[in-house]
Amino acid sequence: MVDQRPHVSSVRDFATWEPVLRLLLAGNTDRGAGRPARVGGRIGRHGWSLALRGRMSPAERGTVEHVQRALARGGAEEVAFTAEIQPTGRTTLSLVEPGPAVQAAIRYPDLGVLVLVEGSLPEPWRRLPDPVPGAVPAPSADLELLERTLRERLPDARGATEEEITAAEERLGVTLPDELKVLYRVTRARREDRGDDYAAADRVADAVGYELSALEDLYSVDGASPHPRWQFGATKAVITPPESAVQGLAGSPGWIVFGSNGGDEIAVDLTPGPRGHVGQVILVDHEQSIGAELVADSLTDLVLNRVREERRDRREDQLPVVASVGSGGLQTVQAAAHPALEVLSIGECDGTPFGLAPVTGLPRLRTLTARPGTLADPLEIAELAGPEFLELGLQEWRVLLDAGAVPRTLLAAAIKMHGQGHLPAVAVANEILALWDRPQIIQTLLEGDLGPVA
Known part of the structure; x- marks a missing residue:
């Protein structure tokens, strides 16, 4: 989607981002001659995640700090961006402002965590002493x-x-x-x-x-x-x-x-x-x-x-309370099923997706993370007793949304990216946020020209 609101600050002006794009383009050694170049990253008021090698020079740091000042003037905490730069220099720049309902991701290009219930905290942070x-x-x-x-x-x-x-x-x-x-x-x-x-x-x-x-x-x-x-x-x-x-x-x-x-x-x-x-x-x-x-x-x-x-x-990530299936962990979901299970993470295992039937009745299971393509039937998530946090791939979220089966017990959610970049996640994320009437993520598309790419 294209943001329809007027640009209220220079953070949404192409000229603000042009020096950063040139900086990333100069270091993009993977682009092929005659093909579009793609660069991206994240800049926040207090840090950034950019694909740059080595220590930044004072001039390069100044380029990033210029964007940070624009963020401060516009009242934005952070902006993720991607740009497609044609050999002619014509550039399409996408800006994503997560907004107050999103805790920014630790690493680019993940979108971050959608906080569905304002002020909510993970269960370990809420736990009182016995x-x-x-x-x-x-x-x-x-x-x-x-x-x-x-x-x-x-x-x-x-x-x-x-x-x-x-x-x-x-x-x-x-x-x-x-x-x-x-x-x-x-x-x-x-x-x-x-x-x-x-x-x-x-x-x-x-x-x-x-x-x-x-x-x-x-x-x-x-x-x-x-x-x-x-x-x-x-x-x-x-x-x-x-x-x-x-x-x-x-x-x-x-x-x-x-x-x-x-x-x-x-x-x-x-x-x-x-x-x-x-x-x-x-x-x-x-x-x-x-x-x-x-x-x-x-x-x-x-x-x-x-x-x-x-x-x-240190036992905060040990069986039977926390279990990992696939990706070097347990071989089956059945092996993770235990009345005490609270956290289940599913990774890839020889390409065969996993079913959730063995854990759907577990009373304490509150967190499920699954890499894209690892669930045999995402709709089995609707049978979980009371999840408060889900991290799933785009397709898995799409299945739940289309079926109206997103668990309403959720306090927070995340979209696990798999090389797609952050743009495909914005529309799905906004659908999830809308179910809880939370502030939407703002996406702005800008056009500009960097001149012929060498």
């Missing part, structure tokens, strides 16, 4: 030893009042563990308390083992904050084995962050795993979207440097 009846502080938690050690190391520190500690608890909505209260009664770690003593923060970090946050800066870990995208969460699962000390969550209102190592968060854990202790110290790795590492059984152990060196077993 209760652990009988969980208690570790035997190593020693309030007197902890306070004595901290006061010896920080004799001049200014501690928090009981009123300040109570205010922090009310703000967080939790009761802080006794060890953490002891820590902040010794030092409240406020910057203004240090005055001109710039080494004071280092002394506190040495005394505790990590950089310490001020009492008023304590917060709980929100699993969706660092990785809100559906592409990160839809294929993950929360798995907590019975021998785990830490629950395999994306976040928890009981993970109270009180420090860092400069990149990762250090927290006390009020919602431990089956083999954990209330108030244990955990590390939340900023590069991981699920789970945390046990650092010490207690804050006392942390301060006395009795730390754990064990690493957790």
